[in-house]
Amino acid sequence: MSEQELTQLIQRNIQLSEQILAAMEKQRKIRMWTLIIGIALIVIPLIASIFILPWALGNLGDYYGNILDL
Numbered sequence: 052m053s054e055q056e057l058t059q060l061i062q063r064n065i066q067l068s069e070q071i072l073a074a075m076e077k078q079r080k081i082r083m084w085t086l087i088i089g090i091a092l093i094v095i096p097l098i099a100s101i102f103i104l105p106w107a108l109g110n111l112g113d114y115y116g117n118i119l120d121l
Contacts, residue, residue, distance in 0.1 A: 052060075
């Protein structure tokens with residue numbers, strides 16, 4: 052191979068590497084947001100249930116306790 056062909060191959064390699072890098076950065080951002088949304092959809096309801104369930108069960112107990120005169 053001549054020096055000119057090698058230079059062209061290196062330049063083409065650099066271009067393709069830059070394209071791959073750009074695609075990988077997009078993919079990384081997509082995965083990051085998918086992880087954040089996934090955690091939010093699981094963790095936030097769990098935390099909310101820790102605070103809401105005792106309150107809701109207490110209200111139900113009071114309501115049915117008054118109805119049944121317990």
